[in-house]
Amino acid sequence: MSGELRARVREEFERRFGAAPSFLARAPGRVNLIGDHTDYNDGFVLPMAIDREVWLAVRARTDRRVAVHSIDFGEDATFSLDGARARDSGGWVEYLRGVAWALEDDGRPTRGWEGVAAGDVPLGAGLSSSAALELAAARTFSAISGVVWQPVAMARIAQRAENEWVGVNCGIMDQLISAAGAAGHALLIDCRSLETQLVLIPDSVAVVVLDTGTRRGLVDSAYNERRAQCEAAARFFGVPALRDVDVATFTAREHELDPVTRKRARHVIHENARTLDAAQLLERGDLAAVGALMDASHASLRDDFEVSRSELDTMVELARRDDACLGARMTGAGFGGCAVALVRREGADTFACDVARMYTEVVGLEPAVYVCAASQGASVESLD
């Protein structure tokens, strides 16, 4: 898959510019194994970068402009690095402009470049196509400016681009896994300290993404509302973030909270504990126990955090009916998009076909179900 994209951006670059590109940069989307709606509570997440990516073929320019052709959108976009200080058209180019702005604002030098972009991370499916584009752009700017790549710093810059330029109030998970993922591994991220720990995914299991074919509507307002409810709960406990409340403290005082805040906090506090446990269990190879935690995570996102929807619930139930499935849950922000399942490797292909067929029978939508490989974070190749 990524070999194809690499060839596609390279050939298109050569066709347009009559020369080879200087750099090929790529950054992956992600799927989160467990730990959702915990990142903005300073908590823990366990995502992996996937083999769905955004690629850029580029070369430096002598002026301070960026000019990009998007193969996927069939569009050209250009902008000045010294230009406007606010978002303009909307659309894919704003992710690039946002990264340029955030780099400059952080006192990092940028230089102009031109090139071609293409990707295969499905849009709006909850697999972080926007983070992939941001990190591919950050990797490109770093290469063009000759700056050493710093995954954590770049993830923060990309998150700022998303928060302050694009206007989506996301946490750090998507950008950090796209920047720092490693082949064959999930990454346990402490979203407060930004310390990370690689966790090997054993060969005996496959991670399967199950895209329900539904797309999230109104996700921003619901997401911001959840964030506000979590902040209110943290204030009640007198701590900076729900990360600081352990299960015992919560259980002792939860009856004092109003019912909605209580449910939201219950999800986050238990999800943090589940995520830490899941990382340890995965490391030890206790895959059945990891699967059980994923199941519990789904129930909590559905019932307490209330960010699932019926198609996601159906997908998760159908997945679990298969003997090869160890656990399944919705993944990402919710309200639509994808579920993720941990599946015994030898049964994974049959699992993917069977679940897709049953889902269509029950729901009437065409899903996309595929086995994912845990991939490397953003990288760049110099062709000069």
Ligand code: GLA
């Ligand atoms: C979106 C956000 C992330 C995270 C997840 C939920 O993907 O971009 O920061 O909050 O939702 O876990």
